[in-house]
Amino acid sequence: MSIDRIVLAFAGIVILASAALSQFHSFNWLWLTAFVGLNLLQSAFTGFCPLAIIVRKLGASPGVAFK
Numbered sequence: 001m002s003i004d005r006i007v008l009a010f011a012g013i014v015i016l017a018s019a020a021l022s023q024f025h026s027f028n029w030l031w032l033t034a035f036v037g038l039n040l041l042q043s044a045f046t047g048f049c050p051l052a053i054i055v056r057k058l059g060a061s062p063g064v065a066f067k
Contacts, residue, residue, distance in 0.1 A: 003065075006051075014033075019033055
């Protein structure tokens with residue numbers, strides 16, 4: 001799996017999990033959703049993604065977006 005797909009899958013899992021946790025525990029979990037969304041937005045413009053750096057160092061193959 002490429003870095004791009006790993007980053008997008010991880011972001012989707014965190015967003016869905018924090019949205020579910022906000023319904024069952026506390027609305028403060030929505031801050032995590034907002035953080036992930038803002039990080040995705042800034043990475044679209046800057047190309048910088050901390051998770052992509054970590055996954056690259058773990059040996060994942062590069063994709064198109066995060067080189």
